[in-house]
Amino acid sequence: MEKLDTLKLTSRMNARVRKNAIWKSIFFLSTLFGLIVLAVLIIRVLTQGAGWIDINFLTGRLSTDAERAGIMGALLGTVWVMLVVIPVTLIIGVGTAVYLELYAKRGKFQSFIETNISNLAGVPSIVYGLLGLTVFSRLMDLGNAVLAGGLTLSLLVLPILIVSAQEALRAVPGHLAEASYAMGATKWQTIRRVILPAALASILTGSILSLSRAIGETAPLTVLGIPAFLLPFPEGIFDTFTALPMQIYYWTLDSSLVAEYANLAAATIVVLLVLLFVLNSIAIFIRNKFQQRY
Amino acid sequence: MAKNSDSKTNNAVNVSEMIVQNKKKKSMSNLMEKLVPSFLFLLASITVLTTIGILYTLLLEAIQFFKAVPIWEFFTTTELKPLSQDPQFGVLPLISGTLISTVIAMIVAGPIGLMSAIYLSEYASDKVRKVFKPLLEILAGIPTIVYGFFAFTFVTPLIRTFWPELGATNILSPGLVMGVMIIPMIASLSEDAMNSVPNSIREGSLAMGATRLETTFKVVIPAAFSGIIASFVLGISRAIGETMIVTIASGSSKNFTFDITQSMQTMTAYIVEVSGGEAPAGSTIYYSLYAVALTLFVFTLIMNLLARYVSRKFREEY
Amino acid sequence: MSMLMERKMTVENDKHVKKSSNSHRIVYDTKDLNLWYSNTHALKDINLAINEKEVTAIIGPSGCGKSTYIKTLNRMVELVPGVRTTGSITYKNKNILDKSFKVEDLRTQVGMVFQKANPFPKSIYENIAYGPKIHGIRNKKVLDEIVETSLRGAYIWDEVKDRLNENAYGLSGGQQQRLCIARCLAIQPDVILMDEPTSALDPKSTLKIEELAQELKKDYSIIIVTHNMQQAARISDKTAFFLNGEVIEFDDTNTIFTNPADNRTEDYISGRFG
Numbered sequence: 001m002e003k004l005d006t007l008k009l010t011s012r013m014n015a016r017v018r019k020n021a022i023w024k025s026i027f028f029l030s031t032l033f034g035l036i037v038l039a040v041l042i043i044r045v046l047t048q049g050a051g052w053i054d055i056n057f058l059t060g061r062l063s064t065d066a067e068r069a070g071i072m073g074a075l076l077g078t079v080w081v082m083l084v085v086i087p088v089t090l091i092i093g094v095g096t097a098v099y100l101e102l103y104a105k106r107g108k109f110q111s112f113i114e115t116n117i118s119n120l121a122g123v124p125s126i127v128y129g130l131l132g133l134t135v136f137s138r139l140m141d142l143g144n145a146v147l148a149g150g151l152t153l154s155l156l157v158l159p160i161l162i163v164s165a166q167e168a169l170r171a172v173p174g175h176l177a178e179a180s181y182a183m184g185a186t187k188w189q190t191i192r193r194v195i196l197p198a199a200l201a202s203i204l205t206g207s208i209l210s211l212s213r214a215i216g217e218t219a220p221l222t223v224l225g226i227p228a229f230l231l232p233f234p235e236g237i238f239d240t241f242t243a244l245p246m247q248i249y250y251w252t253l254d255s256s257l258v259a260e261y262a263n264l265a266a267a268t269i270v271v272l273l274v275l276l277f278v279l280n281s282i283a284i285f286i287r288n289k290f291q292q293r294y
Numbered sequence: 295m296a297k298n299s300d301s302k303t304n305n306a307v308n309v310s311e312m313i314v315q316n317k318k319k320k321s322m323s324n325l326m327e328k329l330v331p332s333f334l335f336l337l338a339s340i341t342v343l344t345t346i347g348i349l350y351t352l353l354l355e356a357i358q359f360f361k362a363v364p365i366w367e368f369f370t371t372t373e374l375k376p377l378s379q380d381p382q383f384g385v386l387p388l389i390s391g392t393l394i395s396t397v398i399a400m401i402v403a404g405p406i407g408l409m410s411a412i413y414l415s416e417y418a419s420d421k422v423r424k425v426f427k428p429l430l431e432i433l434a435g436i437p438t439i440v441y442g443f444f445a446f447t448f449v450t451p452l453i454r455t456f457w458p459e460l461g462a463t464n465i466l467s468p469g470l471v472m473g474v475m476i477i478p479m480i481a482s483l484s485e486d487a488m489n490s491v492p493n494s495i496r497e498g499s500l501a502m503g504a505t506r507l508e509t510t511f512k513v514v515i516p517a518a519f520s521g522i523i524a525s526f527v528l529g530i531s532r533a534i535g536e537t538m539i540v541t542i543a544s545g546s547s548k549n550f551t552f553d554i555t556q557s558m559q560t561m562t563a564y565i566v567e568v569s570g571g572e573a574p575a576g577s578t579i580y581y582s583l584y585a586v587a588l589t590l591f592v593f594t595l596i597m598n599l600l601a602r603y604v605s606r607k608f609r610e611e612y
Numbered sequence: 613m614s615m616l617m618e619r620k621m622t623v624e625n626d627k628h629v630k631k632s633s634n635s636h637r638i639v640y641d642t643k644d645l646n647l648w649y650s651n652t653h654a655l656k657d658i659n660l661a662i663n664e665k666e667v668t669a670i671i672g673p674s675g676c677g678k679s680t681y682i683k684t685l686n687r688m689v690e691l692v693p694g695v696r697t698t699g700s701i702t703y704k705n706k707n708i709l710d711k712s713f714k715v716e717d718l719r720t721q722v723g724m725v726f727q728k729a730n731p732f733p734k735s736i737y738e739n740i741a742y743g744p745k746i747h748g749i750r751n752k753k754v755l756d757e758i759v760e761t762s763l764r765g766a767y768i769w770d771e772v773k774d775r776l777n778e779n780a781y782g783l784s785g786g787q788q789q790r791l792c793i794a795r796c797l798a799i800q801p802d803v804i805l806m807d808e809p810t811s812a813l814d815p816k817s818t819l820k821i822e823e824l825a826q827e828l829k830k831d832y833s834i835i836i837v838t839h840n841m842q843q844a845a846r847i848s849d850k851t852a853f854f855l856n857g858e859v860i861e862f863d864d865t866n867t868i869f870t871n872p873a874d875n876r877t878e879d880y881i882s883g884r885f886g
Contacts, residue, residue, distance in 0.1 A: 013503075020505035024417050030409035031418075031426055034477040038433045041444050048447075095337030103331045104338070106693075117341050122528075122598035123591065124535025126562050127348060130587050133569060134351040155344050162341070175730040179792070182688060183743040183799060184720030186323065188330045193746065198733055216437025219537035219562070223569040245439045252443045252542055256462070262447050269440050276435065309744060309758055310800040313720055316748030323748075 045273070049266025057267060061231055062247075066260035071268055073233050077146070077241035078215060078275075080234050084150025085214050089161050090207055092154070094196075097165035102191055121159035128156040129223030137224055144225050147237040152220050157210040164206025168199040201290035208283040212276045218245035244272045352591060355584035359383075362578045368585060372550035376568065376579045383582055385589060387550040391558035392593075395469040395540055396533040398554065402473025403529055407480025408522065414481065415488040416510050427482075434478035442542035445471040450543060463545030463557040472539050476529045483528065487521020487605075488514055524605035531597035535590065537562035561590045636663035639803060639833045640685060644699035645709075647680060649692060654680045656857045658699070662850075664802075667825055667834045669848035669865065671841055673880065677857040678837045682805050685835065686722040687715045720747060723796030723832075727808040729788035731780035731795070736763075736772050739780050739791060743799040758798050766794035767824055786817025793824060804828065806836040810843065822847050841881060845869050853877045 060070020096117075104110040132152030142148035172195050180190040196203075226242055228250040234241040248268045255262035360368070363383045371384030410430070414423055449467040454460045460467075491514050499509040515522065537560075545557030546567050559567070564586055573580040640662040647655035655677045662668050670678040683689040685701065687708065700707040708718050731739050740759040749755060759776070763769040768790040772783070780791055789809060796804055806825070810818040825834055825847050838844050844851050845865060852862040853874075861868060861877045872878045 016505050016508070020507040023507045024413075027409045027413035027417055030406045031413045031481075033406055034410065034433050034474060034481075035426070035429050037474045038429070038436075041436070041440070041448075044444065044448050045440070092337050092340050095334050096341060099331070099334035099338040103334060113338055113341065116345050118602070119595065119598060120341060120344060122531055122535075122594060123348065124537065124562065124594055126535070126537045126565050127352070127587055127591050129569070130565065130584065131344070131348050131351055134355070135347055138575070158341065158344070173730075175726060175728060176732060178688065178691065178726065179730045179732065179795075180742070180746075181691065182686060182719055182724035182726075183746065183795070184716045184718075185742075185746045186327050186716055188327050189323070189746045193742070194732055212435065216439065218437070218439040219541075219566065222537075222541075222566045225570060245437060248439050248443060249538065249542070252439075252446055255447065262443075265443055265447075269443060272437065273440070276437070280435070308800070309749070309798065310721075310802075312749055312754075313744075313747040313799060317717070 042273075045266045045269050048263055049268070049270045052263050052267035053270060058271070061233075062229060064229075066258060066264055069264055071244065071247055071271065073230055074242050074244045074247040074268070075271070076233050077243040077246075080146040080237065080239075080241060081150045081153060081243055082211065082215065084147060084237055085154050085157070085211060086207075088151065088154040089158055089210065089214075093158055093161035093207065093210075094165050094203060096158075096162050097169055098191060098196075100162075101166055101169040102187075102195070117159045117162055121163070124219075125156055125217055126219040126223060128152055129220030131155065132220055133223050133225075142238070144227065144240050145238045146234055146241045148224055149221055149226065149241065149243070150237065152224060153214040153217055156217060156220060157214045160210040160213060161207055164210065165199075165203050168202030168206060169195065171202060172198045201286055205283045205287045208279055208286070212279045212283075215279070216245055216272065216276060218249055221246050222249065244268055244275075248272065348591070352584050352588040355581050356588040359578065359581035359585040362581065363585075374548040374550075376582060381578065383578070383585075384550075385561075385586060387548045388559055388561045388564050388586060389589070390550055390552065391465060391540075391544070392534055392560040392562070392590075394552065394554060394558060395465050395472060395536075395544065395560055396530055398466060398469025399472035399476055399533040399536075400526070400530060402470055403476035403480050403533075404526055406473075407477045407525070407529070408484055410477065410481040411484035411488060411522075412510055412515075415485045416506060416514060430478040430481060433474075434482075436475075438475065438536060438538040439542075441471050441475050442468070442538040442540075445539055445543035457555075460555045461545075461557055463543060463547075464555050465540075465544050465558040466554045468539045468543035469554070471543070472533055472536055475536070475539070476532055479532060480525045480529045483525030484518070484522045487518040487525065490521070491517040520604045520607050524601040527597050527601040527604065531594045531601070534597065535562065535594050537566060541566045561586050561593075565590075636666060638662065639664040639703065640835075641702040642699070643702070645681075645684070645701060646698045647677075647684060647689070648696045649680075650694040654857050655684070658859055660852060660859060660862055662833070662835060664833045665829055665831075666849040667829050667836060667847050669844035669851045670835065670837045670854060671839070671844050671851060671880075672854035674839065676854040678854045679807055680857075681854065682807055682835060682837045684709075685803070685805055686719050686724055688719075688724065690715070720799055721801050722803045722805060723799070723801035724805045725789070725792050725796060725807065725809045728812050729785060729792050731783070731788050731791050733779065733781060735777045736780050736783070736791065737776040739795050740798045743795060747799060762794040762798040763791075765797045765828075766790045767820070767827075768794055784817070786813050786820060789813060789817065789821060790824065793821075793828075797828075801832065803833045803835065806834065808837050808839060811839065818843070841869075853880065855880070 056068075057070050058075070059072050060068065062071075062073055063069040100110060100113060104113070129152065132148060132155070136142045136148040136151050137144065140148075176194050176198060177190050180194045185193070221243060226246045227240065228242075228246075230240060230242045232239075248265050251261040251265035251268065255265060368383055368385050370386070371382065372386045373382035373384045374387045375382040414426060418426065445468045446463075449471055450460065450462065450464065453467060495513055495517060496509055499513045500506075504512070540560045541563040544559065544563065546559050546563065547557035548559050549556065551558065565583055568579060568583050573583070638661045640660070642658050642660040642662075645655055645658035646653070658681065670682060672678045680689060684697065685708075689695055697709050699709070701709055703718070706713060732742060734742070737759055740762050741755045744755060744758050749758070760769065763772060768787060771787060772791075775782075780788065783791060793804070810821050813821065822843060825836065828834060836844075836848065848865045850863065851865040851868040853860045853868065853872075853876075855876055861872060861874045863873070868877065869881060872881065
């Protein structure tokens with residue numbers, strides 16, 4: 001064996017260490033890149049839109065006149081849609097999670113449903129739009145009412161909610177259920193009085209996060225034919241509606257015709273992002289405050 | 295301590311007695327015990343119904359379409375003129391638009407996502423990670439419509455200042471922005487894969503005098519390779535299905551071209567345009583929606599199954 | 613007065629007359645019990661007659677089947693998938709292993725205290741009221757009374773009476789375990805099964821639980837699994853020694869610890885293995 005030339009080795013070692021340091025900064029800059037874009041995006045939207053937000057903008061009706069346009073209708077539309085999405089996804093999502101985690105026998109059927117759910121999570125949102133168009137709008141004749149939009153979005157976010165609720169249920173330690181069974185409680189009593197209450201905080205956190213996904217979703221609504229310009233406010237789940245992301249979409253498209261519309265779109269984005277920020281803060285608050293330590 | 299020792303027999307209330315009494319009228323709760331599992335089963339089957347609904351809708355209407363337009367013609371011709379007097383339905387322009395935007399997105403998201411993952415998993419201190427990860431989550435949580443606005447009103451004009459040939463709508467800028475959108479997804483999934491590489495493997499390499507960099511590329515990445523590939527495949531699937539960014543920023547030109555400065559339509563953007571337009575139900579153009587959506591669905595399904603297959607192989611390694 | 617209570621009173625009187633195990637009635641009569649977890653033969657031909665109103669200790673090295681056995685007595689063992697049993701355990705003239713025997717009824721009459729204190733993440737009050745509530749007792753006054761009596765019965769009332777509405781997780785480990793005992797008492801079972809109830813506790817809390825077990829045996833039949841032989845010697849009337857899923861020896865605690873019949877018992881007690 002040749003003797004190692006220490007001098008050569010040291011100089012090579014130095015080069016290797018230098019190379020490591022250079023790449024470390026490249027990796028760091030890469031990580032920073034996404035965050036810089038995020039910062040640019042937020043600053044851009046704020047500088048462009050924040051000045052347009054005032055009480056008239058928030059409470060006014062739509063108008064072709066950029067100076068007078070308001071987003072109350074879109075805000076109400078979003079709220080109404082959420083009033084459909086929340087109960088529908090919570091009941092179906094938590095119910096499915098409870099079934100899969102606590103009732104279904106480990107086996108082919110259960111793994112079939114779970115595979116199916118993870119596949120559904122990967123289906124593009126626009127395809128859900130077509131499902132909604134065919135089933136809710138046409139077959140059930142709901143047209144472009146709040147209910148059609150709400151149900152479509154519910155199906156879209158359901159896989160996310162189910163998976164997070166499953167994780168929440170799995171995190172409840174088995175010894176709590178044991179204690180309940182040992183008192184002579186039945187399975188449903190144990191689930192309803194012990195397991196669900198213990199998992200509640202995590203389930204709520206997960207459902208708020210999936211709700212914020214639904215709030216920002218646009219593609220399925222475009223397929224349902226949600227109108228670009230709608231003056232009346234929705235007053236129930238059977239009314240036609242528009243929603244914040246739809247308003248952003250139309251104003252962005254038309255900004256090539258009327259330049260101010262871009263500012264309106266930016267202002268609406270600010271409102272949407274604030275809404276999402278508040279929802280996420282609530283989710284984090286619930287997670288930190290109410291999550292049980294076992 | 296001995297006081298009150300006869301707690302049970304001295305009880306004013308006899309609980310066991312009451313329980314026995316209550317047992318007799320417990321038929322209601324017995325009923326619940328039987329009904330609840332069936333009810334929950336029904337709820338769980340809604341997800342299966344959703345899948346059946348998607349497949350049924352897409353297939354049923356797509357078959358109508360293929361009665362009017364031969365499937366061969368649909369997949370091999372490059373003319374897409376749904377609204378002309380003599381309508382042509384070749385899906386290739388949409389497929390090329392989808393693929394080009396996906397490639398651009400992955401050129402951005404692949405390397406940057408992976409390098410972010412390397413930084414977070416191999417280099418960053420716990421403190422830095424605690425700051426960066428939630429920030430990346432915010433990036434992932436921004437609605438795509440916001441990215442669309444950003445691509446159309448900011449990125450395109452920005453690039454045009456030093457590249458005037460770029461069209462006001464083009465495939466380049468939505469592709470780039472889509473890439474930024476996918477970075478957090480690839481970063482977090484790849485980081486998970488690299489994190490699950492046991493530390494002993496890393497230490498083995500470091501102890502031989504290898505630098506972090508060498509350890510990362512020669513040991514960690516090979517060990518986490520399938521997980522990283524799976525994250526790329528999921529990123530591709532996400533890019534293929536992405537709708538609003540391309541709809542807004544890439545316009546609706548249906549030319550079969552590979553010029554990234556030009557407007558191109560993706561499959562998703564076509565669905566938005568046609569469904570939002572005045573396509574009457576029952577017309578060929580209406581059915582074309584479903585044929586395109588079916589193609590899109592199959593593309594993403596293949597990607598998702600591939601990702602699952604790859605990551606499942608990965609799990610067997612440890 | 614109910615039949616149940618009359619019977620208890622008679623047994624109570626018997627005890628004063630003659631302090632011999634013969635005078636006790638049998639609460640659990642186990643005959644030829646075999647149990648398998650999938651392919652593992654965990655309990656082999658168990659024959660044990662456990663007396664009422666006594667403390668019966670089950671000792672043995674880990675993996676000897678003592679925990680499995682006590683969990684068979686309230687059929688909690690069935691929560692493990694793939695469990696099969698043969699033989700019989702007679703409780704109140706019925707075979708509890710019979711599929712027609714409702715486990716909920718059995719567990720209402722047989723309370724259990726676990727290795728690790730497992731209060732619910734609810735208030736102290738709600739923890740105690742849980743059992744009565746699931747069995748249909750809703751009257752607030754009755755519940756209040758049950759909560760107080762049960763907490764008193766577990767000698768923890770004085771420590772918690774001022775904070776009944778606080779989360780049970782705020783209690784110390786020993787208090788939590790006594791709370792779990794109180795939770796059992798709330799539905800007035802006949803038997804209390806204790807599965808290594810003090811293994812996670814400090815010596816002081818352990819002592820309290822042991823004293824409590826001594827007190828409780830006046831009203832309840834207590835079966836306690838322990839890997840602490842001193843504990844078995846201190847508190848039990850009878851002791852069963854388990855090894856590799858078999859009962860090696862079952863006798864008065866005194867006999868087991870001073871003059872065991874089987875060499876293996878002696879080896880275990882003198883600390884030669886385990």
